[in-house]
Amino acid sequence: MRLKSFQPEEEYVYLTYSMKNDEGEESRVLLENYSVLLQRALDWLWERIKVERKEVKKGKKTFTKVKITLPEKKGVYRTLRDELEKINNLASHYADKAIRDAYSVLKGWRRRAEKGRASLRKPRLKRVYLRVKSTLRKVEGETVRITVKPHQYLTFSWSHTWFSPRVKGLELGEPVIKEDKVHLPFRHKLPRFTPLDFLAVDSNLYTLDAYDGEKFVTFSLRELYSLKFGMELKRGRIKSFASKHGRKGKVLMRKYSHRERDRVLDYVHKFVNELLEMYPVTTFAIEKLNKQSMFQDTDDRLSKKISRTVWRSIHRALKYKAPLYGSLVKEVNPHLTSKSCPRCGRVSRKVGLFVVRGVVSPWTGN
Known part of the structure; x- marks a missing residue:
């Protein structure tokens, strides 16, 4: 066996920011x-x-x-x-x-x-959309120049954007160009670390129930669930309106769909930031859940409740933000996790025997 180096491979996390496309007409032609x-x-x-x-x-x-x-x-x-x-x-x-x-x-x-x-x-x-290859872009300071054809370029600068201080000194990846926006991914090199603490997280309809080895902690997600439920009712009324008003209804439907997505993502990111600030340098164990299989094993009433959950969004945000706080995220098989005792590992025959009822620390969103 030949080893190039005994040092572990370097790890990176990508931070992607969006900015307005000021080269709209030229980008459209491209x-x-x-x-x-x-x-x-x-x-x-x-x-x-x-x-x-x-x-x-x-x-x-x-x-x-x-x-x-x-x-x-x-x-x-x-x-x-x-x-x-x-x-x-x-x-x-x-x-x-x-x-x-x-x-x-x-x-x-x-x-x-x-x-x-x-x-x-x-x-x-x-x-x-177009993901620009490294051979077609050149970075100069806080500006990237993209080649369209010989001696014809598009130039985008992030020097006066709100995220400019956050990406100072980071390496720019492959920009993604759309007609209205430009997405800039920056590569951040992670320090080598080994988290000593851990937090096992069980995802439920209204809460995230966790165990850190000493105590149980419950994070409430009722505010997020209520947000999804309220937007679902409003979307139902808009669908009825859209079926009678054609193009105007479609525009209104698209508007509220984007509004729901933005509100949910805003809540998720704030929640994850708060969680990581409470538990830095920690290994998070989360369940690898599959909603489709859950729908097959439940009735219509419970299926509607499951459809309003955003477990995957929370887990995705947690996975890519955790390295910035010196933490790691590991996905585990959800089989029997709700029936197993986090202390001794014994599996109960009764569902929900080991429900978390310890210290409650809900995120309020303030």
Whole structure:
């Protein structure tokens, strides 16, 4: 066995910030030209995809198993690139980018289609965005210059933005360009650490119940649940209005959907920040939950309650923010976690025997 180094690999966390796209017209032209390249790459590869259907019998049921084979990238890369260069109005690197993105789209579609979660029709491009390769951007101070074509550039600066002090000295990753916004990911190098404390977290409908080895702690999520419930009622009334007013109703529906998402995310991030400030340098053990399987095992009333939970959003925010506080997040199998005693590990036959009823520390949102 050959080891390059006895030192552990360096770890990074990415902090992404959004800013207004001041180069709106030029960005729109760039996205339109790139979407033409990407669509042409998808069409070209689609003609060379092989779809095989096989009847499989399992017990008394017979179902169709689908196998999708994409053309090998090495075998078609040069031919496809030459085909794209005929219609390319951008720098030549955008042809390489279009090929890579086309394969990414088709691989995602293949994974869903083979599981029966997507149709066998050609995937469509809805909203095209562009993730700029490192070969197409140059960082100078607090400004990034993006090459559109030889001697034509787009320039974005974050020197006067609110997040400028937070990203000072960090390395810029691959910017993502949309018509209205630009997303800038910055890479933050993590120090090497080993958290000694731990916190085991059990996710429930209205609370997060935790155990830190000495005491039980309950974090209330009722305010967040009430927010979701209230917005759900309002969205139901808007759906009724939208069904009668066409385009005006769709605009109103989109407005309130964005409002609900923004309010929920704002609460989640504030909650996670408060939790990490209370437990720095800690290993968090959280359940890897699957809502879809829960819906199959519950009635309609409980399913509606589960649908209002945002466990995944909380866990996702916790996973990427924890390293900034010297903490780690580990996902565990949720099987029997609600029936097991956190002290001795004994599994009870009664559901909810070991419900957390210790110290209550709800986050108030103030």
